[in-house]
Amino acid sequence: MMDIFKYNLNDFMPLWDIRVAIDQFLGALGAGAFLAAIYVSHYHKRESKIGAFIAPVAAALGLLLVMTELGKPFRAIYAVLGNPTSILNWGTWIQGIFIPVAFLYAITITVGGKERLAKTLGIVGAFVAVLVASYHGLLMSVIPARPIWNSAHIPPLSLIYALTTGIAAYLILLSIVEKRDPDAEDTKKSLTHIWIWLLFAQLVMGVAFMLNSYWAGSDVLRQFKIVVGSPIFWVGVVILGMILPILILLSKKPVSLILTASLVLIGGLAFRYVLLDAGFASIVYNISVDFFP
Amino acid sequence: MAKWAMVIDLERCTGCNSCAIACKYENSVPIGMFWRRLVSFTTGEYPNIRHEVIPRPCMMCENAPCARVCPTGATYYAGDGTVQMNxxxxxxxxxxxIACPYGARQYNFKxxxxxxxxxxxxxxREKGVVEKCTFCYHRIAKGEYKEKGHRMTACAQIxxxxxxxxxxxxxxxxxxxxxxxxRRAVQIRADLGTKPRVYYLK
Structure with a gap:
């Protein structure tokens, strides 16, 4: 066993705190809600407006939150025309396109009339929404210094969490805003059908990621142990975020949809936080491993 | 153009920390940060215990993860074998x-x-920017501070x-x-493909 004297401030501060986890959560939620809104717009135009409005608001909130996390937020414009090999640079472009497009789309379908414009914006927005949803995972998966992040599982996991949390937020808003509308019931029903399968896919992909991390070698295993040792993981991600919602949806008991969707949202945020936090314990190990393997 | 590099002989290192202090003094590194730090470990099980010390400057990687991920291009290759910060x-x-496997980068929280x-x-350096070892860029560029006719960083000199x-x-x-x-020469985490220019003799 290795004991470490902790005397460097920077090595033991969380470099990215919970604000980044919330940004990833909100950005992905917005992208997922946008994709769900595009799906709903084929059947019920009126109900799709709600989802279309979640997207830019959530993504912009997340972006604002992450700006407060920057050391020099007023210089953030440098990141747009900076270094093209950086995923963060791509992210500024992707999100910079997604937020206005989603906002314009929401405005267009609310005002009505311009069908062709709405359709074009919808296609562009859906394309960028997939990129936004995967980007937060890609940002982490290209870092070899943080072994548990450096996995091809992370971008698809990020995408599937975007879809489930996006639909969850959509369902909550639908239940609150459109109470009396018969179309809302229909929308909720069809969204819930997809949602169950997405939650299943999320469970399968999550288990695949955990198994992969467990067998991926000693340096990943060290960070994997941090994940499975954390109560947030077991309570937030596994029980509240995955098992309970799936059980509730399968049992078809009259449990409120708002509660189920809130559980999924909690699970989504907990997943981002646990994964982010697990990456921050590799530096001393990295330095020592060549000398004391 | 020169290609600056550093060799650290771990068999000779006593863990006296004078390089870390000389670096702090030379570069005005604030409290709670080290540009060159001594990472220390206790290994083994009682009674076979060893205390090990590894000095860790910036590795000045030829293929630096930090320069690859910097969104603004503030981290750049200076051309003389070093990676510098703007x-x-x-x-x-x-x-x-986050990208640096060595923890060489320090952030000004305060x-x-x-x-x-x-x-x-x-x-x-202002609050909110990242800083790191520069291989004493100011000394090397000037060409002063020579010892036995060689240009020296503060840590190597002390x-x-x-x-x-x-x-x-x-x-x-x-x-x-x-x-x-x-043949004792190793690079830390060469398996990550960073090609560090700091070599250790173990």
Whole structure:
């Protein structure tokens, strides 16, 4: 066993705190809600407006939150025309396109009339929404210094969490805003059908990621142990975020949809936080491993 | 153009920390940060315990993860084998610190306090920017501070045991070039493909 004297401030501060986890959560939620809104717009135009409005608001909130996390937020414009090999640079472009497009789309379908414009914006927005949803995972998966992040599982996991949390937020808003509308019931029903399968896919992909991390070698295993040792993981991600919602949806008991969707949202945020936090314990190990393997 | 590199002989290192302190003094590094730090471990099970010390400057990677991920281009290759920071372009996103496998990068969480002495050759750093070892860029560029005719970083100059050797890889006769041909020479985490220019003799 290795004991470490902790005397460097920077090595033991969380470099990215919970604000980044919330940004990833909100950005992905917005992208997922946008994709769900595009799906709903084929059947019920009126109900799709709600989802279309979640997207830019959530993504912009997340972006604002992450700006407060920057050391020099007023210089953030440098990141747009900076270094093209950086995923963060791509992210500024992707999100910079997604937020206005989603906002314009929401405005267009609310005002009505311009069908062709709405359709074009919808296609562009859906394309960028997939990129936004995967980007937060890609940002982490290209870092070899943080072994548990450096996995091809992370971008698809990020995408599937975007879809489930996006639909969850959509369902909550639908239940609150459109109470009396018969179309809302229909929308909720069809969204819930997809949602169950997405939650299943999320469970399968999550288990695949955990198994992969467990067998991926000693340096990943060290960070994997941090994940499975954390109560947030077991309570937030596994029980509240995955098992309970799936059980509730399968049992078809009259449990409120708002509660189920809130559980999924909690699970989504907990997943981002646990994964982010697990990456921050590799530096001393990295330095020592060549000398004391 | 020279290719600056460093060799650290761990058999000679006594763990006296004078390089870390000399670095702090030379570069006006604030409290709670080290540009060159001694990472120490206790290994083994009682009674077979060893205490190990590894000095860790910036590795000045040829293929630096920090320069690859910096969104603004504030981290750049200076062309003389070093990776340098442009403090005016840094937005403080800390992505480079996350990408660096060695923890060489330090973030100014707080405003740097006024020090009784600030080296006038070294640029000041504001709150919210990332900083790191520069291989004493100011000394090397000036060409002063020579010892036995060689340009020296502060850590290499102060080391009482001759642990740290600084020199030019392009010159095949330099001490650094001769030492890295030693079979004891290793690079930390060379498996990550960073190609560090700091070699250790273990």
């Amino acid at each position: 403090y005016d372009k840094c937005i403080g996103c800390k992505y480079c610190m 405003k740097q306090e006024e020090k009784p002495y600030h080296n006038p050759d070294v640029l000041g 080391c009482p045991a001759g642990t740290t050797v600084f020199g030019d890889l392009d010159d095949p006769k330099s001490l650094v070039s001769r030492l890295i041909r030693d």
